[in-house]
Amino acid sequence: MFCKPFFGAALLTASYAALAASDGDLAAIRSQINELKQSYEQRISQLEKKLAQAESKVAQAETTASKAELVANEARLNVRQPQTSAAAFNPEISLILSGSYTYLKQNPAERRLQGFVPSNGELMPENRSFSLGESELAIAANIDPMFRGALRLALAPDNTLGVEEASVQTLGLGNGFNVKAGRFLSGVGYLNELHPHEWDFSNAPLPYQAFFGNALGMDGVQARWLAPTPIFMEFGAETARAMSFPATDESKSKNGLMSASAFVHLGGDVGVSNSWRGGISYFAAQPKDRSYDDPLNGLNNSFSGSSRTWIADLLWKWAPDGNAGKRNLKLQGEYFRRSEAGDLLVDTAASAQQGSFRNTQSGYYAQAVYQFMPNWRVGYRYDRLNSGSANVELINNGQLTAADLPLLENFSPRRNTLMIDWSPSEFSRIRLQYAEDKTRPEATDNQLWLQYVMSLGAHGGHRF
Template identity: 50%
Template sequence: MFTPRYTPLALAVSFALAAGAAQAAPDADVAREMKQMREQLQQMQRAYEQRIAALEGRLAQAETKAVKAEKTAVDASATAGEAKASAESAQASRSREPVRANAFNPEISLILTGTYNNLKKDPNSYQITGFTPTLGEVGPGSRSFSLGETELVLSANVDPNWRGVAIAALKPEGGVDMENAYIESLGLGRGFNFKAGRFFSSLGYLNEQHAHAWDFVDAPLAYKAFLGNQFGQDGVQLRWLAPTETFLEIGAEAGRGQSFPSTDRNKNGTTTGVLFAHLGGDVGPSNAWRAGLSYLGTSPKDRTYQDTDSLGAAVDDTFSGKSRLWILDGVWKWAPNGNPSVTNFTLQGEYFRRTESGTLASNSAAGACGGDCSGSYESKQSGWYLQGVYQFMPRWRAGLRHDRLDYGTVDIGLAKNGILSGSDFPVMASHNPTRNSVMFDYSPSEFSRFRVQLARDQSGLGETDNQVFLQYIQSLGTHGAHKF
């Protein structure tokens, strides 16, 4: 039951009015005024009572809602527990079922590249004089517009222990070249990593990177002359990462050696071995470096290249023996406080030294060869490149590269013994090829890049090829980060 409440003010007024009435009888005006005051007092009492009743009603409603909310929370908690138990049961059930074909969900990306080339010299006659032709894609490419290789990449974790990667190069002229296809361990432990299949070797610094990640349109001359542009093979790799603050990595590879400087021997076992070691670290918050030493040893058999003898006839020269290549590489990267988004600079270089010894045979009809002769062959040659790339503002970069090859010493037994002459081996004439390149590129995003490159190429004896390249690189889909 509701009990009326009175304020102290109202009670005081009531008592005052009662006291006044007891003293004297009011006249008509006083009586009228007192009546009005009583009416006002009653109105005030009713207003206060209504407000108090409204507040009590709101309080009761709030208490009711709080009870309902608490009950709902309890019910929701129970429902969540049941849902979790149901999900765990379903997951356990799925783990016991065989994997369906549509459950496989690899990362897929597509790399699109294209160029416009303006070349002073005919690219069909391109050669690196003084160095054994590699039969690789070492030329500057075709004149005018050219579609580059379209690279299709699929990769995924097979299970908690293995990862698979497949990279197919779609040729512009048609056909598919399986560039990389390998499995790689994820959990050997103790810093070990194992890879098997077809892959680019960890030899040197640039070799392991795909062409779309290069800072220039083409590979340095040393890579073209000594590795046929890039060395890859079918085989296995084992690498170990030391548990030290300074980055230290040591690895070894063994494979079939089907690409230059080796040949496919059609034999059991391995024909090519690679050893490499990488060391690196940070210098303050803005600088990082890495240095490496690599070794490639192989024994090519019947490695053949074409030449033109002194009679003007096309001949085949064939080498069999041992080939040993050492590479010393280094890279220094600078970015203010480790943030390369605005400005950064990379200085990169590699030194190559190769020795080969064995026999060189020719089918030339010149001299005393008579179409079938052979003699000893020994060579010691080297080469290097140095490049710097500077990002001077977000998305914009400029780069400069100098390439040089040193002819060294080349002893051809057939020419030395007078069976043939030096003019019967024009490709192997003494020459120190050089090239200078400058590039500018713009990257609207991490998925696209546009580049212009100017080069003065003096790879051929007595020839200078002024080259202009325009290139685009576009990446569709997810693509793994590139290595340091």
């Protein structure tokens, strides 16, 4: 009751004051707002200052960080100490795996190179249908500053183990010399030194099959000398025990040198896009009791005498700007000529008739492999052999007729081969190959291969 009138009066006064005091109070409010404004501006400018400081600190931090990175890298470089480990001197190990599916129109057991003594090499394809190729295990390392050693084992699909290569070679003998000893593939020709997984086709060219049994292996010594010339000029000589065809000595009873070879290789570049290598090689051997089975008459015969082989080889590679990654072309050809003279022992098991024997045989192959886009290549190869007419004393003097030695009858085996392969990386390759094989007069064999070749482990070298 006391409150009510007071409250009413206060309300009245206030409303009056609001109306009446508008001028003076407005100025006060304005100044308050100005104060507010000023204080906010101050704060903003302080914040801006702080921001700028922070930004400069960030920039400083960035430069410090990059400096620190440099120092850290430096430090990392300095403390990169190898761990002590017995495995630290592990050699380079690599493994080649291969396998194929083969379709052959003719029975592979009847395959032969008419007119040529069997070379005991692997006359692939041996099997129809699926077959495992040779698995190659290679181990190599520097032995000490002077020597390097290499071992290459071939695990054949029939579960046998073969020593393809076991050699030591000098490292930096100096003056362009290199010496190799042990079991190795001879440096004659071009393809001879390449292992099957490095071939551009699934099988060896006919001349290699006929004259060397796929490849000329040696148990001996090789010396090479690279001439100090701007053009590549290499001279080589080898001498070896008669280990493999055509230098077979089955009795292993002879001292001294039984086979020897010499070769010259030349090579160089033509412009930036072309490079080439050519060579002349000579191989001489004294085969002793080199026996062979004639599959056509079931007789075992043997030859003793001298065997001389000449090889001319040429390899030409083209790639635009020398950049083989996109497109490249590889042309390759080799010519073989072999003269053998000595004694032929016919039917060693029974009649054992002996007479002089002389024959000159030749053969060549030429191939082109074109990489038309990355990872894909196509290739064509033509092989031809000329068996020559053997001069056999036993036939000349009428003791035998030509029909008694049917394998030596004159013929020119030949073959056309086409292939396409796909290599998703340099470690794997899948190849489809078709061959029209006319190596014997009575039949033409159509052969289809689907093959894989893969390598794992140490990075192999890109041979020219």
